[in-house]
Amino acid sequence: MTPTPTPVTGQPLDRTDGVAKVTGAARFSSEHPLARMAYAVLVQSTIPKGKIIAIDTAQASAMRGVLLVMTHRNAPKLPAPKPPGKDEQPPNPKLSLLQNDEVQYNGQPVAVVVADTLEHAQDAARRVKVRYAPQPAVLDFQAAKRAPRTPKPQPDRPSDTARGDAEAELARAATRIDTVYTTPMENHNPMEPHATIAAWDGGSLTLHDATQNVSGVRKAVARSLGIAPEQVRVICPFVGGGFGCKGSTWSHVVLAAMAARQVGRPVKLALERTHMYGPVGARPMTEQRLRLGAQRDGGLQSVMHDTISHTSFVDDFTEPCTSPTRMLYASTALRTTQRLATLNLGVPTYMRAPGEAPGSFALECALDELAIALQMDPVALRLRNDAERDPEKDLPWSSKALRECYRVGAERFGWARRTAQPGSMREGRTLIGYGMATATYPANRMPAKASAMIRPDGTVLVRSGTHDLGTGTYTIMTQVAADALGWPVGKVTFELGDTAMPQAPVSGGSMTAASVAPAVQAAATAVRAKLVALATGDAMSPVHGAAADDVLVENGWLLRKSQPDRREPAAALIARNGGAPVTADSEAKPGDEKKQVSLHSFGAVFVEVHVDADLGTVRVPRIVGVYDVGRLLNRKTGHSQLMGGIVWGLGMALTEKTEMDWRVGRAVNANLADYHVPVNADIGAIDVTVLDGADPHINALGARGIGEIGITGVAAAIANAVYHATGKRVRDLPITADKLI
Incomplete structure (x- = not known):
């Protein structure tokens, strides 16, 4: 044999x-050479709400090389969207396709300039003059949240959940905490900005589009233009980073197709970095209130998690921060709520681990605060409340090795060296902190x-x-x-x-x-x-x-x-x-496995931070992550994915924030110089371990996805370590020096 x-x-x-x-x-989407290529540039609104009362395009139209200045006055009128058929998504209201004179957020596309070269298009776009009749805009999150809206119901993700009497159990608890955590708006900054090349051949359209969903783009563009999906081909062999922002079809894709049909030649519309702030989504800001009640031995009696995230008047988007809270720990009673505060901003969208990333920050920091109140080790508290089956669905786990993640992670990190008292570990003027958190993400198929x-x-x-x-x-x-x-x-x-x-x-x-x-x-x-x-x-x-x-x-x-x-x-x-x-x-x-078992991945994250006692600067010399994600299909690329998620979690904790001018609703750090993401000098040692084991229920290969679990829990572990180092609890991300000195 x-x-x-x-x-x-x-x-x-x-x-x-x-x-x-x-x-x-x-070749990435903007790099495909097509004969007679023309180049398009967006003109964006400069007010958050109002009407366009005049657009002067005469100077731009007369400039050298200009082929088209498309506005709401001369854009082709698109057909009214048809009601969705069976298994079809409803029409996408978030697209701004120059069909009227209304402005609903700062940065909304109000014109498209097409020329024979990119330089000519950029020059002409600066000559388009727009006059507005501004209207009062809603840009105060604190004011908007006083009249919150309940999100539209989604399958398998209700806005509110409850089991047991959470209020009564909280009142009976021996130890209680009541805290509020906030996370800012964050913008995707993939190395490859959004880009589309549109080319018509008779009634057939080919799109080279930077997307995470070629089939979704095909359907959305066909629906917007009123043509059959079979008339649209979408090609995208390489994506230079997406992280959620390229999962949807945005206005520039359809606008490129409209412009290409108008000028009768292929049109390339590649967004500039500043165009990435507003019309292609962002992670919404959140405010999360956590109330926990526990017995003296740490057993959770009550968990209450109430979230408000911002959305847009253009379309709703819900950041499901309560998702991990609903399933991660056993408790006698639980209540969660999701609400929306509506603002005159672009529609938010998915960003790596939407919901789970900011939600795990709040939940895992609250667990740390409860552990301190109980004078209990944070790992021991989590072990005490480890859920042996999914408490939300009342189903067994498809497979779960979270306890082993805690054990291996604590051992590899050296958690036993941690002294409990905040500020008790230091080297000279450097305060040393140890922190940890749980990571989790659902297994989807x-x-x-x-x-x-x-x-x-x-x-x-x-x-x-x-x-x-x-x-x-x-x-x-x-x-x-x-x-x-x-x-x-x-x-x-x-x-x-x-x-x-x-x-x-x-x-x-x-x-x-x-x-x-x-x-x-x-x-x-x-x-x-x-x-x-x-x-x-x-x-x-x-x-x-x-x-x-x-x-x-x-x-x-x-x-x-x-x-x-x-x-x-x-x-x-x-x-x-x-x-x-x-x-x-x-x-x-997939079959009916979701009716039989609960499919999730798990992990444990351990972090060491060094905080300058005088300056408040935070360094992260090492992070240990141990994960239960089913079978890895490639050890090298899998390790890279998890490490990349951890790096992003560090950015979420310490640097990332879209700074807004709230008077006009526009990002003021809409570039890579001022929007701070971690660089090599910010990253210390990252120790990633994936436990062996295949999930017997997810698929024949036993493989669950790993693209997002890596970011979950990292921000909380860093925040918990900063508290351990300094004794100062920062509940508002990012953790910057001014919040520590």
């Missing part, structure tokens, strides 16, 4: 797209399709209309396909990012690996079965007449398990049978 080949799935394979990226061969083709030359092509945001999708899908086929990984190519390929879901919610990998595995398995059937039915094949389960495909060769010396390469088999590729299409979708 031949030895079983070592699976490549899970191995730390180098990125298959790495060479293309470092050599410049990988949606239907996905894939195709596989074995070519006559013995190479394999696998396709799915999914995305690679830098997460390693190209690589892990190649590994999964190679193992399912029994093929050398170097002879397998995976392609993605095109609506012409089998449909896959949005790359958000940490679900790409969990959704697309099973579809790839199914397609590869199906095409392998076809290959085996071809061989066993071929009288000239060494495996002719063998039972299918007696045929092994190994490194692209077919052989009998019982007689391994009888073998031939797949290329020879295909050539002998006419030379046509062997193909298969497959779909993988």
Whole structure:
């Protein structure tokens, strides 16, 4: 018998797209060269609310190279949106497509200038003069929250939840805390800003769009323009970072298509960095009140979490901060509420771990404050309240190793060296603090399709209309396909990012690996079965007449398990049978597992901070994170994803904030010089451990998504460590020196 080949799935394979990226061969959405390309630039409103009473485009239109100045006065009138059909999303109201003279936020697109060069378009855009009739705008969060609105109900995510009598249990508790935590508006700053190239060919539209959802863009653009989805093709082979902001279809995408049809040539509309603040979403600001009541031994009797997040008059968006609170710890009673404060700002949107990132900050800081009040170790408090089954759904966990995360994390970090008294650990004028928090994120999955083709030359092509945001999708899908086929990984190519390929879901919610990998595995398995059937039915094949389960495909060769010396390469088999590729299409979708088990990932984060006693500056020399995320499909890219999430959590804790001029509702730090994100000098040692173990319920591979869990818990762990170092509790992010001195 031949030895079983070592699976490549899970191995730390180098990125298959790495060479293309470092050599410049990988083309991002704004880099596709099209003949007769024209260039578009947005003109944005400068008031938060009002009406346009005049637009002077004469000077801009007369400038050299200008092809079009599109405003609400000459933009094509789009059809009224049709009511959504079955399983369709309702029309998207957040798009500003120059259909009227109304302005609802500062930064709203009010014109598009198209010229033969980018420089000509930029110059002309500065010459467009807009006069407004301003109207009173709502820009005071504190005032808006006094008249909060209840969010629209969402499937599986009600705005309010309750179990038991939380008020009565709080009154009976031996120890109580009542605290408020706030988080600011934060803006995505991917290295690649949003960009779209639109090109018409008769009635067909091709979009090269920087997106996390090629299929979603196709549907949204078709709906906006009143054409069939089959008339729209969206292509996006590479994404230079998305983090949620590229998961939706924004105004500039449709505006590029409208402008391209007007000028009769391809149009590129790439947002400048300042355009990224307002019309393409942000993480909303939140105010979260936590009330906890506990027995003397730390057992939680009452948990109450009330959240208000800001939204827009254009469309609603809810930051579901209470999500982790509802499921993470056991308690006698619980109550959570979500409310919205409506402002004249652009529509907020998903940012890495929406809800879970700010929600875990508040919850995990509140747990730390409760531990201090109880004079109890923070890890011990969490172990005392560890939920053995999902308390919200009353279901068993699909798998859970959170206790092991705490144990391994505490050991690797050296938590036992921590002294309980705040300010008791120091080196000279440097205050040292230890803090920890729990990380969690739901395991999501949606239907996905894939195709596989074995070519006559013995190479394999696998396709799915999914995305690679830098997460390693190209690589892990190649590994999964190679193992399912029994093929050398170097002879397998995976392609993605095109609506012409089998449909896959949005790359958000940490679900790409969990959704697309099973579809790839199914397609590869199906095409392998076809290959085996071809061989066993071929009288000239060494495996002719063998039972299918007696045929092994190994490194692209077919052989009998019982007689391994009888073998031939797949290329020879295909050539002998006419030379046509062997193909298969497959779909993988979730079943009813969510009715049987609760699917979540977990982790524990431990942080050491150094605080300058005189200046209040905070440094983070080391972070330890231990995670239970099911099976990792690639050790290297998985480690990178978790490390990247931790870095973002550090930014959330210490640097990130969109500074607003609340008189006019416009961001004043709309650039990478003033919007502070962590750089290499800010990052110390990051120790990431992923526990071994596959989730037996999520999919056939046992793999859950990991793109977002890495940020959760980090901000809280840092805030808790800062308190331990200084004795000062900062409940308003980011934690800056002025809040500590």
